[in-house]
Amino acid sequence: MFVLIPLFPLVGAAVNGLLGVRFFSRRAVGATAVGAAGLGFAAAVASFAGLLRAADPVSVRTLFTWIPASLVRTASGGLASLRFDMAFRYDSLAAVMTLVVTGVGLLIHIYSLGYMAHDKSYARFFSYLNLFTAAMLVLVLGANLGIMFIGWEGVGLCSYLLIGFWFSKDSAANAGRKAFITNRVGDFGFLLGTGLLVYALGTLDIGGIAAAVEAGTLAKGTATAAALLLFLGATGKSAQIPLYTWLPDAMEGPTPVSALIHAATMVTAGVYMVARLHTLFSFSGTALTVVALTGAFTAVTAATMGLVQTDIKRVLAYSTISQIGFMFIGLGVGAYAAGIFHLMTHAFFKSLLFLAAGSVIHALSGEQDMRRMGGLRTRIPRTYRAFLVGALAISGIPGLSGFFSKDEILGAAFASGNYLVWSLGLAGAAMTAFYMFRLICLTFEGEARFTGGASGHVHESPPAMLVPLEILAVLAIAGGYVGLPRLLGGGAWFGRFLEPSVGRHELHLPVGTEVLLMALAAGVAVAGIVAARAIYVRRKGEPARRFAARFPALYGLVSKKYYVDEAYEKIFVGGVLALGRIADWVDRRVVDGFVDGVARALRGISSGAMAFDEGVVDGAVDGVGKAHLAVSSGLRRLQTGRIYNYALAVVLGVVLVITIAVTVF
Amino acid sequence: MITLAVFVFFAVLALAAAVLVVVQKNAMHSVLYLAFAVLSTSGLFFTLGAEYLGAIQILVYAGGIVVLYIFVIVIVNLTEIVPERRPLLAKIVLVAVPVGTGIEVAYLFLAKGFPVEARPGGGPGFRALAETLFGSYLLPFELASVLLLAVLVGAIVVARKKNLHDPD
């Protein structure tokens, strides 16, 4: 049953892509796409139900064997058969992921009906969107690293296609390329890690890898190396340090794309992958620490960059990077379930925020700069309310989903003794609240700053857009209760549900400490909100401006994203170009020089041959003639024409003959 | 004995005259000495027993050819003395070679001895000569007369002034 889940969107993509672009009306295209997404969601729900009833927590279904067994010699000297099967694995983690992907995906599909209504490449968009959904589902359902990689690459491709959807715009095309290439660097790490595991263990299968790690057949060093390489792939896909630079630029794509791909699903693939391979990562403590630290630093750095952005979508982009950092913090301290929990809640409120932002942009006929917004609270109230819910959730206000997941992560971090990570996480949470409410204040509060063209048409979005928004808002509020901690009266059902897939993580904290942490987290959030309101509403951003004026260097540094993009450009792009220039030089000087040299040598030889021919051969021939002439002109002097000379000759001859005759005979 | 002395006398005379013929600058003088040489030769013939030939020699050579030469020199007015300019080396060679050759052949003869032994039978007597001439050598004799006729005609033809209708 669960194998069908990716099938529906795949078929939808094919139908829309091959037929829809040419033959379908907009209604038909929309119906196909939404229908495919809906069927996928239904299959996911059905599979989930089946899992709840089933005795076996894991089921693996193999479709066929792609590469039959070939014997490989593993590092330990033994022989293992390496098979590559088209196999899918369904367990609690897969259940969570598929539900999130298909559920949120369905809502976004519906939203797109309205948002993309006026776009001329309607069918192409929905085809890509369905294709993406299918690829993501393959990724999360893969039973071995090979299938996972197929999905991994698939989502990368769709990301490229969708970011650069409006490819006639240079910035969009460049952004798509940047995303793909940065992802590729990560993919390289993924492949190397996979290869290392194959070499060490002789298997790609996830279950097999876990079993091998538990059995102890893997050396610590190898495990660490493989884990770190795989994590590099995760940083690329999930936009962590050092491969995050593509995500802000990816905002060039349509807003539904930003919501689906860059909030809820693709960027969480890295998180999923680490959770899947939790046995490997747990085994290598070093790798886990790296994960946690990376997540923590990314969370804070991205949050600082989000503080100074002026484009509404960019703020949300940096926020995404920051929140995914949180997820990795959770994973990095061993609380895999907490990380996945935050993944789920983040999917709800981040896609809500993006879609709401899309609604704002739509209302203002395309304006995205917050400096030219304001005073929209009364004009688009439904959008405002949805947005507010999302902002509260992400800030971690108690009662909403974000609070539960974020708190669980921070608690786990504190409990693991990694206080640096914990404090960075806390700082990140504070900044999150601040920049989110800065956004709200600039966009909705205060006086209207938008210009003429937009002001005439400020209107609420159509129902196709608003309904998904409100559904997501509900989820953003309620979704956290599945993970309600025991402290607050819940059963931590989420963590327990995920146990078979990601292991158990017990928080051993005294009750008092836990409560204190919760209060602290909530406190910094509220503080952030209040501060933002104070600066941006009451004083209309004056303090911020004065701060920026007083520390221009700092402000410049942060607003230029720490010049990371520029550094990458110089180092990597410049490096490749320099290599190209060197290769060209070598080609021109060395290779061409050699070729020219050969040609010159040949020419020299041929002119030498010619000289020989002319000099020696012709010389000999001419020489014969000249010698002949010389001899003959010498001999001709005998022909004096004078009789006495001839007479003399005759007589001499006769005498000679006589002498010989007489003496001889 | 006397024959030998006469022979030597005539021989010396002939040789001297011959040298003088060759050396003279003036053609007329050469002709004179030629006459001397020819007459000396005739005398030699007489001493050698060829009386008929000696007589013919005087008649034809001295009387005919020498006179012919004198006539020619007079008619063509050979007053001009051709300057005998020749490189000295050439003159020496040209003299030495024939003279040397002659001496060399003579030496050969003398050293080796005459290859053929004498046969008795006296000299070429007149009667024997006549018999042989009109006997074995009749044909050449007749041919010789034809030759003389041809020469006669030919000389006239060649020496003639070129007339206008002469295809030459």
Next chain:
Amino acid sequence: MIPIEAVVVLGLLLFAIGFVGVVVRKNLVVMLMSLELLLNGANVILVGLGRHWGSPRGAILALFVIIMAVSEAAVGFALVLAYFRQKKSYDVDALDDLKG
């Protein structure tokens, strides 16, 4: 008796002198005269040999030689005359039309 060797030597000497005259002298007429001398020398040898062998043949041959000499002298002079008309000179060196 006259030794045959002396006759031959004499004849040879006459021949040589005549030959020298033919090749050395540039004057055509003198050249021809030397030619006669030359022939005379040959005649002397012929007659001597005839006598040595007791045969009239020597004399007969000498006779024929004289006839030849006469013919040659006649024709030669005719040619000299024709030659003079052309070249205006008696210099035998001018007779180098066959040069080269």
